[in-house]
Amino acid sequence: MKPQRCVAQGLFEWPSDEPTVSGSRCDSCSFVTFPAQDACPRCGAVATTPIQLARTGTLWTWTRQRFQPKNPPYIGTEPASEFQPYGVGFIELPEGRIEARIAGDIDQELRIGMPMELTVVPFATDADGTEVLTYAFRPIES
Amino acid sequence: MDDVAIIGVGLHPFGRFPGTSAIEMGAKAARSALADAGITWKDVQFAFAGSYEVDNPDAVVNYLGLTGLPFTDVYNGCATAASALSQAANTIRLGEYDIGMAMGMDKHLPGAFAADPVQYGVPSWYGETGLFLTPKFFAMKIQRYMYDFDITPPTLARVAAKNYRNGARNPNAFRRQELSEEAILQSPMVNDPLTQYMFCSPNEGAAAVVLCRAEIAHRFTAAPIYLKASVVRTRRLGAFEVHSPWVPPERADSPTVDASRAAYEIAGLGPEDVDVVQLQDTDAGAEVIHMAENGFCKDGEQEALLSAGGTEIGGSLPINTDGGLISNGEPIGASGLRQIHELVLQLRRASGDRQVPGTPRVGYSQLYGAPGTAGVAIVST
Known part of the structure; x- marks a missing residue:
């Protein structure tokens, strides 16, 4: 098995059979942010507590990223001819709407309102062969 | 009471110009605005210039003249030009100067913008x-x-086809070829539901506007255009915005809605008073949404309004008469002043083949872009 790494420390809890994404809750007004940050964008307080966000929700909107993003900031290094398009969406969780890649076949049917769950996917490979992982949501099989 | 007038507008065509720098394009647009106002660079008492790619667009003085004027550079995302215009107008309102210039220039590489997200928070x-x-x-x-x-989707294609059609009548536009709704729908899908020809492209160009204290405008022109309002707003918590991976459960209107309401209030006008409109059509969908966000129709009415041709040059609500961003492309620093240039020509009834019929009195322009910044300007005869 190839070595793997998370794209950013503290972005999501992994390895886990049920991975979760990390956010923060304001100690003053309880406002939830993602990603976690130390200042509250609602009340301006500078004390927040880390939380794990819900791992299921519904698809609020979506698109498909069909052209290869420029590197940098994208870290995919595949030739343009080998670029694999991916889905992107906002998933409505109890705490708010989170933007994510959508895991699964690019041509899978996506519908606003469909149930989604969190997963972790490889999306790029470092020069030394290490697979880079990020969080994503996938449709829940009915 | 009107306090600020526009007495000159100028443009360097939008497109791609190998070998010409953004600063040179800015100088050309500035000279064209000066000629339109019938003044020289020495008469300009202050200036604001906007650019994304050029750190110091004020270096345009190397080509226009080193007169020592106070010259301030601004950058504010896709609302950069709106910020230059607002700052220039406010400088006149402060009473310190009578005549100033707002200009914008840019020269982008082809393709979608790439930047360091950390710089966007x-x-x-x-x-x-x-x-x-x-x-x-x-x-x-x-x-x-x-x-x-x-x-x-056909409504999105109608928007793009209309903007290409208008751009074909505009000698300064970048894409001047008409495209059918079918060709637009069948072009490669870029980001569903938007196809290649529903998007604008970052490109190159410059625009400039000469402003003066309204009381002295008649020294320069028999038909000044008044800047009734020029407003910039940023996103509030709960708005669904570009470059934001999180939207809280609470909902807020977009910064365009906030800027629009403020501009109408300052101008003492409403959407029903507007005769010609320039909206931020980063893509065909953005124009559809911005029609409602700026008060020109209710959400969902776009479908019927567009199929009836309501936003065509001869329609009840002409939108993006010069082809908008879809046909002109987007040199960020110049884009909003290109809108003002077009509105001024329309209100002067000097727009040639793309002139809206009748006697338009009020023009409206809107910008929106990263990272959730909007600008609205209202002008009138």
Whole structure:
């Protein structure tokens, strides 16, 4: 098995059979942010507590990223001819709407309102062969 | 009471110009605005210039004249030109100067913008994982809007076809070839539901506007255009915005709605008073949404309004008469002043083949872009 790494420390809890994404809750007004940050964008307080966000929700909107993003900031290094398009969406969780890649076949049917769950996917490979992982949501099989 | 007048407008065509720098394009636009106002650079008492690619657009003085004037550079995302215009107008309102210039210039590489997300207040992983992209935000915004308000893909194609048609009548436009709705719908899908020909492209160009204290405008022209309002707003908590991986459960209107309401109030006018409109059409969906966000129709009414040709040059609400961003492209620093240039020509009834019929009195322009910044200007005869 190839070595793997998370794209950013503290972005999501992994390895886990049920991975979760990390956010923060304001100690003053309880406002939830993602990603976690130390200042509250609602009340301006500078004390927040880390939380794990819900791992299921519904698809609020979506698109498909069909052209290869420029590197940098994208870290995919595949030739343009080998670029694999991916889905992107906002998933409505109890705490708010989170933007994510959508895991699964690019041509899978996506519908606003469909149930989604969190997963972790490889999306790029470092020069030394290490697979880079990020969080994503996938449709829940009915 | 009117306090600020526009007495000159100038433009360097929008497109791609190998070998010509952004600063040179800015100088050309400035000279064209000076000639239009019938003044020289020495008469300009202060200036504001906007650019994304050029750190110091004030270096345009190397070509226009080193007169020592106070000259301030501004950058404010896609609302850069609106910020230059607002600052110039406010400088006149402060009473310190009578005549000033707002200009914008840019020279972008082809393709979607790429930047460091950290500079936009979001972490590096957002860019590393391929999420720091403006086109997919606009795609997701119109995708949800179409679901909520029953807008169909042919309506998006109508918007783009109309803007190419208008651009074909504009000698300064970048894309001047008419495209059928069918060709637009069948062009490659870029970010569902938006196809290649529904998007504008970052490109090159410059625009400039000469402003003066309204009381002295008649020294320069028999038909000044008055700047009734020029407003910039940023996103509030709860708005669905570009370059933001999180939207809280609470909902807020977009900064365009806030800027629009403020501009109408300052101008003492409403959408029913507006005769010609320039909206930010980063993509065809953005124009559809911005029609409602700026008060020109209710959410969902776009479908019927567009199929009846309501936003064509001869329609009840002409929008993007010069082809908009879809036909002109977007040199960020200049884009909003290109809108003002077109509105001024329309209100002077000097727009040639693309002139709206009758006697238009009030023009309206709107900008929107990263990272959730909007600008609205209202001008009138």
